[in-house]
Amino acid sequence: MGGRRQARRRPDGAGDGGRRARARRGLVATAGLGGPVALIGVGLIGGSLGLALRDAGVAVVRGFDPADGALKGALERGAITDAAPDIAVAAEGAEMVVVCAPVGDISAVVSEVLAVTDAGTVVTDVGSAKSEVLDALTPVERERFCGGHPVAGGELSGVANARDDLFVGATWFLTPTAETRPDLLERVHGMVASVGAVPVAVDVQVxxxxxxxxxxxxxxxxxxxxxxxxxxxxxxxxxxxxxxxxxxxxxxxxxxxxxxxxxxxxxxxxxxxxxxxxxxxxxxxxxxxxxxGDRAWLEGFFQSAAEGRERLMRADDAVVGEVVRITVEVPNRPGVLSEVATVLGHAHINIEDLHLSPARADEPSGILELDVAGDDAARRAAALIADQGFRVTEGA
Known part of the structure; x- marks a missing residue:
């Protein structure tokens, strides 16, 4: 079906124009993280994530790290509340496990975590390469895994250099697949927003x-x-x-x-x-x-590079507009949330928040609510979603 855009501004004052301010206002409720979070690896990234989650209100953050002194340092910094002796103990009963291991170890650790956790646990990671991890998983394992990559870091490593604001304003790529459960993708998206990052869904190959x-x-x-x-x-x-x-x-x-x-x-x-x-x-x-000796070609080469650099600087300085809510009717089928989020991510449209209400047995479709910053971005988002065959209507 085709779609029409009817969007409404959020009534909660979220349209403050400041990504940093919005992101740090305690969005942990959106993440749905009432239970424990486990961090496998508590170096700079894992330690910073632990600090940010604790700051956002997550009561229990367990950590495991085989590196000497890492867990002691994480406890002393307040990045974790509990130190676990192994992966299984860290992950037991967790609502989310974030694998912050070295890139070369991520695939094996993700598989181990999936093997020792049940259907209620979502697993994500922070590695900068995604295909290798996904290729090692079965379709059933992919249901509970959503790859992630925060574009953040520092020149100094280790939990001693962890910061609770490391992710504020940073892009955090998510690479859901058609198999990723919508409720678990929503949980990961909310966690990323709760620590101040900007979740952006893209295809893994992209x-x-x-x-x-x-x-x-x-x-x-x-x-x-x-x-x-x-x-x-x-x-x-x-x-x-x-x-x-x-x-x-x-x-x-x-x-x-x-x-x-x-x-x-x-x-x-x-x-x-x-x-x-x-x-x-x-x-x-x-x-x-x-x-x-082609001067004209060389000048054109440098000119095109300068224009690209200018676009980069303009993007960095862009003002975030008032948040607009878009409501989408979606069929109750696997992969629909990943599909919508990825379409917007590829178009450089950031989803500030999202919530999926799945269809009941007697209903043909569920309701997906998306919060997008800025009228122009919201218009483009609604048009793109409608182009995928979804009905875009006013939120309730």
């Missing part, structure tokens, strides 16, 4: 290709430039001694953990290979332009 381009390839390039500069000394003049601020900025991430980044590249190898091939092709075009 996520991995995006990260290969904007994160993984830049790390490779920074390390390659640093390696080249470190061994170059024309006529005895060491290149590193001639480096200015721009080189330092460009290669800052070259100081990241070698073990971590080897794991990340191997976990996302297909997408990274695509990115490196595309970049080699672009460098070949630059070489060809230089060989033929």
């Amino acid at each position: 996520h991995d290709h995006l990260m290969a381009l904007v994160s993984h390839l830049p790390h490779v390039m920074a390390s390659g430039l640093m390696r080249q500069a470190a061994v170059t000394a024309p006529q005895g003049r060491e290149a590193l001694g001639s480096a200015g601020p721009s080189f330092r900025d460009l290669t800052r991430v070259a100081g990241s953990s070698p073990t971590l980044w080897a794991d990340i590249l191997l976990s996302n190898r297909a997408a990274v290979l695509d990115a490196t091939r595309n970049h080699r092709a672009e460098l070949a075009e630059v070489e060809a332009a230089l060989e033929r």
